[in-house]
Amino acid sequence: MPDFSLSSALLADAGAPTLSARVALRDRPAGTPLLRQEWGDLLFMHWPVPAELLQPYLPPRLTIDTYDGMAWLAVVPFRMSKVRTRISPPVPGANEFLELNVRTYVHLDGVPGVWFFSLDATNALAVWAARTFFNLPYLRANMSLDSPSPQLRQFRAQRTHPSAPAATFRATWTVGAPLPPAEPGSLAFFLTERYCLYASNKAHTKLYRGRVAHAPWPLSSANVLHFESSLIESHGLPTPAGLPVLHAGGPVSVELWPMQRV
Incomplete structure (x- = not known):
């Protein structure tokens, strides 16, 4: 059970990334990426929450990243396509699938990144590979994404992973003007321009960081017409209050490098 006795005074954002460090991460890393893929039909749904609420859920060395003193909790549905390794073309049946993640933002040694509470996906091979080789908390789920019109999206998900807490998600949204x-x-930069991800083993005794490279997100306005979800609650977190900050995003071509222990 996380320790909720931490006070906000203990969570002063010491060692927080500088703006120049955040911008510098846009530069493509050296070396050859492990994976290439495309992300599209994406919806960022972000809620501000007190940092002390999320900090107990993190490995000891990670610190919640804040904007104007607040942490941010997100639910992000999207479509992943053109998935391939650095040595192989896309594999039919395994190169496109839906994903839905619950995330927050963290930093370590001045390097900002994403921390995932969960990543639900429809592809069994992707779930196995991510859990095995990336230490990421991927979970199996049934999902569908429909586009009745060029601007309208309908996303549904039902978690099916054995031994994982049950969770469902339904959202309908429209994509507005670029x-x-x-x-x-800016807040939009803080929430969407993330080029590192963090992961740990189950005991939180080992910590890993991976690099991601892509062009800055092409963002559009979004309007959610319907939303119901138990994803956040499945992690023992309370339902965020108020309306989320919304951005529609994509498509972007993405490169991912191997996870490195830090």
Whole structure:
């Protein structure tokens, strides 16, 4: 059970990433990526929450990343396609699937990144590979994404992973007008321009960091017409209050490098 006795005073964002460090992570890493893929039909749903609420769920060395003193909790559905390794073309039947993640933002040694509470996916091979080789908490789920019109999206998910807490998700949203590129230092930049991800083993005794490279997100406005979900609650977290900050995103071509222990 997480320790909720931490006070906000103990969570002062010491060692928080500088703006220049955040911008520098846009540069493509050296070396050859392990995977390439495309992300599209994406919806960012972000809620501000007190940092002390999320900090107990993290490995000891990670610190919640904050914007204007608040942590951010997100649910993100999207379509992954053109998935391939650095040495192989896309494999029919395994190169496109739906994903739905619950995430927050963290930093370590001044390097900001994403921490995933869960990543539900429809592809059994992807779930196995991510859990085995990336230490990421992927879970099996049944999902569907429909686009009745160019602007309308309907996403449904039902978690099916053995021994994982049950969870469901349904959302209908419209994609609006394109937005200007996210300016460094803005909330949109903080929430969407993330080029590292963190993971740990189950005991939280080993910590890993991976790099991601892609062009800055092409963002659009979004309007959610219907939303119901138990994803956040499946992690023991309370339902966030208020309306989320919304962005529609994609498509972007993405490269991922191997996870490294830190």
